[in-house]
Amino acid sequence: MESGSRGSLNVGVLQSINTLYCRQLVTAFDKLHPNINLNLLELANKDIEAGLIQGNLDVGIGFILNKNYNPGLNFELLFKEDWKLITSQKNAEFSSGILNSSSHPLKMVLFPHGFETRAIVENYISSNQIKTNNITELNKISLILDLVENGNSFSILPELFAKIHTNGQIRMHDLVPKLPQRNIGLFFPTQRYTKRSVSNFCSLVREIMS
Numbered sequence: 001m002e003s004g005s006r007g008s009l010n011v012g013v014l015q016s017i018n019t020l021y022c023r024q025l026v027t028a029f030d031k032l033h034p035n036i037n038l039n040l041l042e043l044a045n046k047d048i049e050a051g052l053i054q055g056n057l058d059v060g061i062g063f064i065l066n067k068n069y070n071p072g073l074n075f076e077l078l079f080k081e082d083w084k085l086i087t088s089q090k091n092a093e094f095s096s097g098i099l100n101s102s103s104h105p106l107k108m109v110l111f112p113h114g115f116e117t118r119a120i121v122e123n124y125i126s127s128n129q130i131k132t133n134n135i136t137e138l139n140k141i142s143l144i145l146d147l148v149e150n151g152n153s154f155s156i157l158p159e160l161f162a163k164i165h166t167n168g169q170i171r172m173h174d175l176v177p178k179l180p181q182r183n184i185g186l187f188f189p190t191q192r193y194t195k196r197s198v199s200n201f202c203s204l205v206r207e208i209m210s
Contacts, residue, residue, distance in 0.1 A: 012048035
């Protein structure tokens with residue numbers, strides 16, 4: 001365990017990180033450290049922070065956005081991402097009207113209540129008087145993007161989310177006004193010994209995601 005060649009490693013990650021990077025991270029880590037029991041959990045950002053404080057997680061990949069994270073945690077920035085209005089190619093013509101508070105025929109798709117992304121987007125909608133024509137709630141990024149691509153829907157999401165869908169029928173539009181960027185990075189407990197396996201995993205994360 002001291003050398004980082006044995007033991008277990010519990011990692012909490014955002015849904016977008018899990019979808020985009022999980023396979024590459026796990027494959028690379030298992031190749032280098034086959035005797036470590038790696039447990040990678042997809043969690044909401046608040047649950048990643050809580051898991052680290054409670055000792056259930058060794059490290060997390062999450063975000064900060066104009067908020068103070070728990071003082072018992074350290075944060076290491078990996079990259080920043082913008083928020084985008086997401087439409088299909090066929091419905092791209094409605095993007096400017098949506099952002100200008102005009103009427104439009106599209107229905108909005110959002111994460112359910114309880115997701116921090118939902119609260120951020122709802123506040124933006126309210127502040128900028130965006131017309132929503134009711135809301136569909138889905139808890140998976142892939143489902144949201146599939147509905148936007150193949151239906152008459154739109155969403156507002158972090159840019160990284162849209163990269164999950166690669167069929168070429170999704171359009172990303174700059175928000176006017178913009179939302180503050182999301183800072184994606186590594187969370188560590190401040191008052192806990194850092195296992196060698198954590199350091200090894202984080203080195204791979206920096207290599208793959210920075």
